[in-house]
Amino acid sequence: MPKVDVDHSTSIEPISVRKVSKWKMLKRDKWLFLLLLPGLIWFLVFKYVPMWGALIAFKDYSPYLGFWASDWVGFTHFERLFQNPDFYRILKNTLILAFYETIFVFPAPIILALMLNEIRFTKYKRIIQTVIYIPNFMSWVIVASLSYVFLTTSGGAVNVIIESLTGQTFNFLSSPEWFRSMIIGQQIWKDAGFGTIIFLAALSGVSSEQYEAAIVDGAGRFRRMWHVTLPAIRNVIVILLILRMGNFLDQGFQQIYLMTNSLNRSVADVFDVYIYFSGITQGAFSHSTAVGLFKGVVGIILILSTRYIAKRLNQETLF
Amino acid sequence: MKKTSLGISLGLFVFLLAGCNNDSNSEANADADSNSDGGEERLSVSIMAPSFAAEPAGEDSPALQAIEEYTNTDIDLQFVANANYEDRFNVTLASGEFPEIMVANKEPSFINAARDGAFWDLTDHLDDYENLSQANEIVLNNTTIDGRIYGVYRARPLGRNGAAINKQWLDNLGLEMPETIEEFHEVLRAFTNDDPNQSGKDDTYGMVVSEWEGPWNTMQVWMGAPNQWGFDENNKLAPDFTFDEYREALVFFKELYDEGLVNEDFAVMDSGQWTEPLVNQEAGVFVDVLDAANRIQNQITEGYTEENQILDVFGAVEGPHGLHTLPTAGYAGMLAISKTAVETEEELKRVLQFLDDLNDEEVQNLAYIGVEGVHHEIVDGVLDITSQADGGTKFESEVSDLNQFQMAIPEENFMEQPQTALQEKAAALMEENMEFVVANPAEPLISPTYTERGQQLDNIIDDARIQYIVGQIDDAEFDAEIERWMGAGGTEYIAEINQAYEESQAAE
Amino acid sequence: MVVKSHNTPLGRVFDVFNYIILAIIALAMIVPFFYVIAGSFSTESELARRAFFIIPETFSLNAYKYIFSTPTFIRGIGVSVFVTIAGTLISLSLTLTMGYALSKSRLIGHKWYIYIVIFTIIFQGGMIPTYLLIRDLGLLNSLWALILPIAMNPMWLIIVISFFRNIPKELEESARIDGCTDLGVFWKIALPLSKPIIATFALFYAVQYWGDYFNALLYISDNSKYPVMLLLQNIMTMADTQFGEVDTLVEQPDESLKLAVIVVATVPIMLVYPFLQKHFAKGMMLGSVKG
Known part of the structure; x- marks a missing residue:
């Protein structure tokens, strides 16, 4: 197999010769700038103009008084966060769950896409594809309510089957040990199918000649998967993984909240639930913004570390 | 060079965007103009209120026009979909563009805004108005912020809590409606063990509870525990779980659970599934709001009559310390008047007069059942909402949600459609409950610590209670949880509440 | 295969x-x-x-009879369809143009632009500042407020950039030799080669616009401009006992009605995928990239 990836970001394009002055480069690339401009303006207007909102983490913001009339309080909100007796528990829960999400939920659509890619009956493939993308549209409320119906120890279908096989039942819904598996399972169920779309799009770039060449080389089924299919989506995987790190501490509030109960809260408290209750229901805008900033800083550190590792592994990282 | 061109195009972009909306703006202005030409004395108010209907009543609604006529006021309704009304409330505060009247919940952002002077203090004004002066003192007190009234509450039944019970089972077993906690316990035992449905099988149990903590709160007060806060031996305010009665209730709950009288999986039961065992007649008792019984009975038999009515209701049972029950807050949000939109005291008086007028019987009828001959008919004194019959949508698009800015002070005073016996009994019990509801002395008091960590604090005790009931923790561990609560801010919370209480006493 | x-x-x-x-x-x-x-x-x-x-x-059929007896839901679907189509077109234009420009590392400051984008994945201004911006732009109660604040997804933009990088240089070079400007190359070479990507992100954006109710909740006060998802959300949260007791005034919606509204609100967007599916077929993008 030839080396599959060309590192485009560092390859020098013929016309971009170093000697050209900046002015000339600007002039040469004027059309590119034109293409860039609308999007860039959008980012500045809709993403950067409201960015002053991040500063309310350092104020005691009251919507009625407005930004300027609210008092500056420095790092008070951060101190409060770190001094919260539950902080380390919340941090730990969030990190563990995020870690599981990264190693179980993140690869699920990739595996599913690879499996689909091996299906040769186009009709079958299309039906499966269409079906597995449906759960994405089911709200968490429905997912939670059906989870109860299937998993409850009082006659839930899953426990009935398990009981008939093993003679015992499992408290999936109430025991802290099962909480994370349940959350991960629900996420895979809901999002894996939809997530395949992007990988299937990447796979559409693989030509049949590549497979033919691999066959000529005597590559078997699995080697072809390893050497042709996987490399074709490797770029996307790496980029998605790096970007995912930026939001590493994000968990869907709604899902977690709906699955939390008095018996499993010890493992279910995560930042997004904390933010919800301190920010939305208690009106503590400044405090929840501070928590958001803290999460963001963690995100930046993780994104940069992952990028560093990826670069060491000779992966294209785009930036 | 790049910077300037960027600035220019940015400006251009913004201009283009702004240009898109000109139409709707001018439209709104035109509307405002056309409205102002009826009578010079007419007051003009905007009201922001939550809406539940897909199509809440709008400006062309004859019912709204009749209300405007009656109150001599132009009403501009700003309905906000109820899903996350709070968010919209907050951005409205931030925008500084206030409607004259806003429905507000006593949540931190409203509290803060009221303290910062966003809304009129109505404490000394309400007595000047015929209806508003008759507001319920308990409820009014519940709505206060630092002892002051910043809004006219929307009244709801205080004595709404109670229980639904399977009457057929009682009859089958020859049992009476329970009146004491012992009888209640006996009924649950019999419902579980004595085959109340006469199926010959062990397929029933006493009471269904879900992960929603409401039923425990209610039954706890039956058992004599205070409603969230009570006075300890030193006459200081203390949280309910520090009282012996609370622990008695806990032991009782644990007994119920250990004897299998309550569904085993209650701690995780989705509240969406809560009524299912009652409908399927697997469970016989359901502690919730009294008006739920009618809804559940309808699920058992749609359009039931007295012959096939299975459920009955009771308000409360007498505990070891007498007959008590848990009240609701007695109100659902309040109508607050903005100081930005209503600038002078003169204007305030007019707006208050308008609010007062809204409580008149004529207006209540318009807001709840619409215009006679258009939305409803009254035949022989019996109300028939004709515009709702046979899937008609006239009622929904012209009347629904007009009651969202109704206060029902001093009382609900509109005509109702004929009620079932069950509904009538539930309504009567709500009245009866009023006699023995236990007020929460700390309800109007505000603690900064609780505002900040309330959810966390509540979770500690709520979780401990559930864990105790299912046997995961014992008394000593429950005490440890109380210690944890104290350490997590509970101590400060108690001190702040007591301080706030003393201040409020001193003020009176 | x-x-x-x-x-x-x-x-x-x-x-x-x-x-x-x-x-x-x-x-x-x-x-x-x-x-x-x-x-x-x-x-x-x-x-x-x-x-x-x-x-x-x-x-x-009662639930459906009710839904279709009022103009509300049909109008809500109309609003959603408009927002979804207009929004997707706008989003694709912005994302593809910016994505193409940023796929060229010879562009001056190219890295900084990417940092600008990535920064917004991690930090956002929040609800209130965004609301004030939308108000100052005069977009309140306008359907544009349902489109513009979410017109670009920085994450997807980054992926689009990476896809554009994979377009074979040789093709672009030969087009340039034929006298095409960057604009021409973008239009005549890059876009036609990127159909699967365009289809993918058309779908992603469409799903995003269709599913969004929060912007409507904040920015739209005229209920004839409510998208169907806000109507759904409103019905679903009516009986929300999680945050307090159910209001006596509110007549609880039937469970079957809720489910029917879910069906009515989600089936239209589900139908988009089978429709786009053929664009995901193999070979649309020339394979010579990787060889």
Whole structure:
């Protein structure tokens, strides 16, 4: 197999010769700038103009008084966060769950896409594809309510089957040990199918000649998967993984909240639930913004570390 | 060079965007103009209120026009979909563009805004108005912020809590409606063990509870525990779980659970599934709001009559310390008047007069059942909402949600459609409950610590209670949880509440 | 796959296994949806009685009759369709143009632009500043407020950039030799080669616009401009006992109505995928990239 990836970001394009002055480069690339401009303006207007909102983490913001009339309080909100007796528990829960999400939920659509890619009956493939993308549209409320119906120890279908096989039942819904598996399972169920779309799009770039060449080389089924299919989506995987790190501490509030109960809260408290209750229901805008900033800083550190590792592994990282 | 061109195009972009909306703006202005030409004395108010209907009543609604006529006021309704009304409330505060009247919940952002002077203090004004002066003192007190009234509450039944019970089972077993906690316990035992449905099988149990903590709160007060806060031996305010009665209730709950009288999986039961065992007649008792019984009975038999009515209701049972029950807050949000939109005291008086007028019987009828001959008919004194019959949508698009800015002070005073016996009994019990509801002395008091960590604090005790009931923790561990609560801010919370209480006493 | 290759026994076992597993997965994913559909056609008492079913005992059209008896939902779908189509077109234009420009590392400051984008993945201004911006732009109560604040997804933009990087240089070079400007190359070479990507992100954006109710909640006050998802959200949260008791004034919506609204609100967007599916077919993007 030839080396599959060309590192485009560092390859020098013929016309971009170093000697050209900046002015000339600007002039040469004027059309590119034109293409860039609308999007860039959008980012500045809709993403950067409201960015002053991040500063309310350092104020005691009251919507009625407005930004300027609210008092500056420095790092008070951060101190409060770190001094919260539950902080380390919340941090730990969030990190563990995020870690599981990264190693179980993140690869699920990739595996599913690879499996689909091996299906040769186009009709079958299309039906499966269409079906597995449906759960994405089911709200968490429905997912939670059906989870109860299937998993409850009082006659839930899953426990009935398990009981008939093993003679015992499992408290999936109430025991802290099962909480994370349940959350991960629900996420895979809901999002894996939809997530395949992007990988299937990447796979559409693989030509049949590549497979033919691999066959000529005597590559078997699995080697072809390893050497042709996987490399074709490797770029996307790496980029998605790096970007995912930026939001590493994000968990869907709604899902977690709906699955939390008095018996499993010890493992279910995560930042997004904390933010919800301190920010939305208690009106503590400044405090929840501070928590958001803290999460963001963690995100930046993780994104940069992952990028560093990826670069060491000779992966294209785009930036 | 790049910077300037960027600035220019940015400006251009913004201009283009702004240009898109000109139409709707001018439209709104035109509307405002056309409205102002009826009578010079007419007051003009905007009201922001939550809406539940897909199509809440709008400006062309004859019912709204009749209300405007009656109150001599132009009403501009700003309905906000109820899903996350709070968010919209907050951005409205931030925008500084206030409607004259806003429905507000006593949540931190409203509290803060009221303290910062966003809304009129109505404490000394309400007595000047015929209806508003008759507001319920308990409820009014519940709505206060630092002892002051910043809004006219929307009244709801205080004595709404109670229980639904399977009457057929009682009859089958020859049992009476329970009146004491012992009888209640006996009924649950019999419902579980004595085959109340006469199926010959062990397929029933006493009471269904879900992960929603409401039923425990209610039954706890039956058992004599205070409603969230009570006075300890030193006459200081203390949280309910520090009282012996609370622990008695806990032991009782644990007994119920250990004897299998309550569904085993209650701690995780989705509240969406809560009524299912009652409908399927697997469970016989359901502690919730009294008006739920009618809804559940309808699920058992749609359009039931007295012959096939299975459920009955009771308000409360007498505990070891007498007959008590848990009240609701007695109100659902309040109508607050903005100081930005209503600038002078003169204007305030007019707006208050308008609010007062809204409580008149004529207006209540318009807001709840619409215009006679258009939305409803009254035949022989019996109300028939004709515009709702046979899937008609006239009622929904012209009347629904007009009651969202109704206060029902001093009382609900509109005509109702004929009620079932069950509904009538539930309504009567709500009245009866009023006699023995236990007020929460700390309800109007505000603690900064609780505002900040309330959810966390509540979770500690709520979780401990559930864990105790299912046997995961014992008394000593429950005490440890109380210690944890104290350490997590509970101590400060108690001190702040007591301080706030003393201040409020001193003020009176 | 076009190529016929002899299948090893192991490969055959894998095939059987693969087909069966995928069928099971698909089944597990669709069965709950069947429940939603079945429930929407059933009666209140049945929904209260049976925890789960996919064939209703009594078939009832009441929920749908109600939905289609008011103009609200149909209008809501109309709003959603408009926002989804207009929004997707705007989003694609912005994302593809910016994505193409940033895929060229020769662009001055190219890295900084990417940092600008990535920064917004991690930090956002929040609800109130965004609201004030929308107000100052004069977009309150305008359908543009449902489109512009979410017109670009920085994450997807980054992926688009990476896809554009994979377009073979040679093709672009030859077009340039033929006298094309960057604009021409973008239009005549890059876009036609990127159909699967365009289809993918058209779908992503469409799903995003269709599913968004929060912007409507904040920015739209005229209920004739409510998208269908806000109507759905409103019905779903009406009986929310999680945050307090259910209001006595509010008549609880029927369970079957809720499910029917879910069906009405989600089926239209589900139909988009099969429609776009053919664009995901192999070979649309020339394979020479990777060889």
